[in-house]
Amino acid sequence: MSSRRQLLACCKGLAILIVVSFTMFYFWPTSAARPKAIPGGHFFYDLIVSSDLPRNACPSLHAGFGIFAACCAFDAFRGWKYTRWLIGTVWLWTAAVLVSTLLIKQHVFLDLLAGGFLGTVSWLSTCWQPKFAEECVTEKSRT
Numbered sequence: 001m002s003s004r005r006q007l008l009a010c011c012k013g014l015a016i017l018i019v020v021s022f023t024m025f026y027f028w029p030t031s032a033a034r035p036k037a038i039p040g041g042h043f044f045y046d047l048i049v050s051s052d053l054p055r056n057a058c059p060s061l062h063a064g065f066g067i068f069a070a071c072c073a074f075d076a077f078r079g080w081k082y083t084r085w086l087i088g089t090v091w092l093w094t095a096a097v098l099v100s101t102l103l104i105k106q107h108v109f110l111d112l113l114a115g116g117f118l119g120t121v122s123w124l125s126t127c128w129q130p131k132f133a134e135e136c137v138t139e140k141s142r143t
Contacts, residue, residue: 006127010072013126017064017118030058033105060107063115064122066094071123 073090077083098116101107107115 006075009127013068013072013122014065016126017061017068017122020118020122021059021061021064021115024059028058030111058107058111058114059118060098060101060111060115062097062101062107063112064119066097067116067119068123070094071120072127075127 070087070090074087077086077090080086098112102109102112
């Protein structure tokens with residue numbers, strides 16, 4: 001992000017994502033059933049299971065924040081020297097986080113869809129504006 005206006009739009013998008021998610025958590029609480037951890041089975045999995053309760057699964061904040069951040073990265077890295085590599089890396093990292101939440105049974109696919117949809121809508125409603133893209137490219141070309 002290269003301007004204060006872009007940063008404020010990003011903060012507004014994150015606020016929308018959080019408020020909508022927490023409202024859904026309050027009025028429509030969901031949980032994801034996951035297998036019981038075997039004590040001493042695997043340190044990192046035991047740590048996740050002991051600290052992250054299986055509540056508030058839908059929409060997935062992993063998916064919401066991941067998609068929102070990846071979309072913001074698209075704007076932030078536009079005009080940089082290695083734009084495609086940077087954006088590709090962010091999307092690859094986001095995909096790895098989403099797959100890992102499925103593999104450790106922290107979320108089901110519907111949770112990820114709802115969170116991804118919420119992250120996309122939050123970004124589109126606050127950050128995605130062609131004038132921001134023009135500002136970003138113009139400022140990067142000056143340097």
